[in-house]
Amino acid sequence: MTRLLLVGAGHAHAQVLRSWAQQPVPGVELVLVSPGPLAPYSGMVPGWLGGAYAWREICIDVAALAAAAGARLLATDLVALDATAQTATLASGEVLAWDWLSLNTGSTLEPPADLGAPVLALRPLARLQPAWDAALAAHADGPAGQPLRLMAVGGGAAGFESLLAARARLLALRPDRPVQATLVSRGRALLPGLAPGAVAAATRVLQRTGVQLQLGTACTAATAAGQHLLLWATGALAQPWQRDAARRGGLAVDAGGFIQVDARLRSVSHPRVFAVGDCAAFQPALAKAGVFAVRQGPVLTAQLRAAVAGGPPPDGYVPQQRFLVLLATGDGRAIASRGRLWASGRWVWRWKDRIDRGFLGGFAPGHRR
Template sequence: MKRLVLVGAGHAHARVLRDFARDAPHGIALTLVSPAPLAPYSGMVPGWMAGHYRWDECCIDFARLCRLAGATLRIGMAARIDAAGSVLHLESGEQLDYDVLSLDIGSTAYPPEGAGPQLLPMRPLSRLNERWETLREHVRALPPGAACSVLVVGGGAAGVESVLAAKHQLAEWAPHVAFGYALATQGKAALPALARSAARKIGAHFERHGIRVIHDFEAARLDHAGVASRDGRTLAADVVLWATGAKAHGWPAAAGIAQDSAGFIKVDSDLRSVSHPNIFAAGDCASFAVAVPKAGVFAVRMGPVLAHNLRALLGGRPLEKFVAQKRHLVLLGTGGEHAVAAWGPLSWQGRWVWRWKRRIDQRFLARHNGAVQIN
């Protein structure tokens, strides 16, 4: 038996398991290592934060996928890779031998250390549920009439959707509290990669909800007063949502796998490590010669290529190339049942965009959580 080990319950690995469930090849022992049996679908996380979904309604059920695929599910965390010996070591001490290893571990966040405000890192997504529950208990325990300043650090899509979702949900959780909201971004504007027309629409929502935007703010540390920047400014905050850009997990580095300057795993167009031909990487943890945005839509598109190539390598067949689309649809929730869409220079908004986004997201989940016959 050939041993195929998947590390991480990411979108691309969901497709691999789905394909095995429909047509499991003979002679391959498949194992998935995941910290939990449920893994959130990133496209629905802001809607969950805003209170539109339960946690289980926006998660892929990897335990079920593994059963259907005839795969073994190991609940745990990977600790290190012995690339020379083809052995994966888990934090529990368990060791898994592999012939082919695939990493779809996403990205993480490294907020600065320091005492002070309630801190909620938005990555990794697998831990967001418990952190959001802790925040709910925190704000509900505040006395009537208390003031609470909420600061979101990060001006990308994650930060923008997080501050709007928090504004919507916290008002329901703690109507007795006077909340204030701000978003801090390193650059001159929030959503710098988005079409200007879409960014203007989001800006109008910020103005309508009284959300301040602070530009050129590079957060450096937390203290009793809030969040301090490298240039000496301090933003007062009682709650900090840390939504800065994707950071690489540190543990794969010790294996000697080729990485880019940010620590992400360098892969070729086959999604295969440029230094270790029996290791693949997909999603946010992968780094390409021509940069691919760290967005869920690209991880989803990598899924069919990864599924094919894992089988092909083990079966001695040719591999396929992953080609990133040059333009992709961006759908951003604005807190309530309303969303903004962007496609290249074009943009739209409204409740109908939210319904459109909801249908897309629920269809994606249905393909993985429904019966095998769902295509």
């Protein structure tokens, strides 16, 4: 029997599992390696930080999806790979052989260890829930009237959204404790790549909420001095095993350790390996954004089905040139940007909420597309 090993339960692999549940492939053993039974959807994380959703509401039930697909779920992580021998070493100690391998493990963040303030990294998402719960508990126990100084590092969408969401949640939890918020970015532009009107709207939100914006500023111990909590949302890194030549087993990667793939989402060095989403490196380069992984899902599904069946490979992945960005602002509103078009308001938040819930709902047990 042919074994197809899926490592990671990202947006693309969720679509592969859904497809397998609806139309299994005879003679294929499907195995999924994922840290746990739930996989948070990154697009709804800011809403969860802000208290709009419970954790369970923003997660794909990977265990249920795997069961529906007839896949064996291994709740662990990949720690090493031998792409030539076609084996994967797991954190559990198991060494698993595979015939075909697909990687959808995302990126990670590794904040500096010497900043002198508690740091909450927004990746990996699996560790974010307990860390945020602990931060909320500490804030709830703080003395009345004592301000909390909150800083987010990263001038992109993740830093902007997470800071506003966290600020709103902290204020709602303890209205008697002011929150002094700062957004720091090494870059000299806020939200690069968004429509000028959307950037202007985002700047007004920061001004209205009293957030200090420091562009062109690296986060060092001096920058972080006096902060009670840092939200780290910048500097996406490949997974540790990808950055370690001894653990990636000859797999071709770029300078950052991201897996180099062709238009058919296959490794350029090992054609039995596929990689999608943030863990992969494309030519030309793509931003590390979930919107690309979502679009890669159907392409990956078709490629894997053809591969295990021994058929000709289908058409490759063509990245979208323009895509919709929806940014929650933590106050029941959101900002939309696509190309040079933009909009903002409560209706944009309702639109974003409907899109996000619809995406997650597509992976509910019994749902068919």
